[in-house]
Structures are given as C-alpha cells and as structure tokens.
Amino acid sequence: MYSEEKKAKEISYSSALSKMQFMCSRQERCCSDIRKKIENWSLSYDDQDKIIQSLIDDKFIDEKRYTGFYVRDKYKFNRWGRIKISHHLKQKQIPESIIMEAFDSISEEIYEANLEDILNSKLRSTREDDSYKLKAKLYRFAQSRGFESNLILRCIEKILHKN
Numbered sequence: 001m002y003s004e005e006k007k008a009k010e011i012s013y014s015s016a017l018s019k020m021q022f023m024c025s026r027q028e029r030c031c032s033d034i035r036k037k038i039e040n041w042s043l044s045y046d047d048q049d050k051i052i053q054s055l056i057d058d059k060f061i062d063e064k065r066y067t068g069f070y071v072r073d074k075y076k077f078n079r080w081g082r083i084k085i086s087h088h089l090k091q092k093q094i095p096e097s098i099i100m101e102a103f104d105s106i107s108e109e110i111y112e113a114n115l116e117d118i119l120n121s122k123l124r125s126t127r128e129d130d131s132y133k134l135k136a137k138l139y140r141f142a143q144s145r146g147f148e149s150n151l152i153l154r155c156i157e158k159i160l161h162k163n
Contacts, residue, residue, distance in 0.1 A: 011041040017051050024060035028069050031061060032092045064101065067094050071102040075111075079118055082111075084146020115147050115155050123159060135160070 011019075020034055031052055038048050055061040067089060074080045074088070082103055089099050122141050128134040135156055142152040 011043065013043065013047045013051070016041055016043055016047070017054060020051055020055055021058070021060055024055055028066045029061060030063055030066045030092050030094060031056075034061065063094055064098055067098050067102040068105065071099075071105065075106055075114070079114060079145065081115070081142070081145050081147030083148060087146070112151065112155065115142060115151060116159055118142065118145065119152075119155055119159050131160070 016038055020038065023029065023037070024034070034052055034055065035048065038051060043051075052061070070089060071085055074085045086099050086103075090096075119138055119142060122138055123134075126134065126137055128137060138156050139152055142155070143149070
C-alpha cells in the first residue's frame, strides 16, 4: 500500500517565475490558476505573491483579457450560456464586474440565435410525443447549458410553433 503524501517540489523564486512566465506566454491564465500551480512548490507566501504581482506587472496575466477569451471560447465552442460561464469564472475568483464586461461582447441576438440552434438540434434528436414532456426535456437541456429560464421558455415556444 502506497501511503506517502505528495511532497512539495523544491524550486527557487527565479526558476518559479520563469516557469510561470513561460506557462502564461503559451496560454491565457488567471491569478487563481497560477496560485494553484505555485502552491505545490515550496515557496513562501511572500514569494508566491511576488511572482503573481510580477506576472501582472509584466502583462503575462490580465484578468480582463483572460475573462474575455474564456467567455468567447466557452460561448462559441462549448455553446454554454451566461449562467454556466459566470459560475465557472466565479470559481476562478474573477470579479463580477469583469465578468459582466466580458458578457457585453456577446450580442443579444446572436446569443438567442445560438440557444435556438442548440434547442433545434436537441429537438431533432429527441423522441417524445407528449408536448409537455418534450418542453421539459428541452428546458432541462438548455438549463444544463447555463441559459437563463425566461430566454429558454421564449425560445422553446418559438421553435415549437415553427415545427
């Protein structure tokens, strides 16, 4: 039975800083992602804070830039709604004001059209004769994707009247 705990890696401040600079130059990161990574290294909290501050000062980390990319990627590729995206960003300790600012980059018409497209696709793959059960399935599906209730209900009515 293997019961040894995972030991913290010994790493110098300058080595940790250069590793984080390299990591941030390859992909957008937020402060909480970096903090999680460097917490596994045997650095003082002071050094951890200095590394993060240095990354921010040198523009390796920018929470607004990260949030903008995150919102666009999750919306465009994962086809998530605002609620789900917002929840995931809050887990990464991104301030609400930055999240709301990033959401402004998504047009309301395109957002609604995306939901309609998702619901139409789900409708084609769903076998249900009872209209009440069909609406419930579509609603739960859209809600699991993180869309707002009032928008879901409006789009369900819209696509069911078309078909």
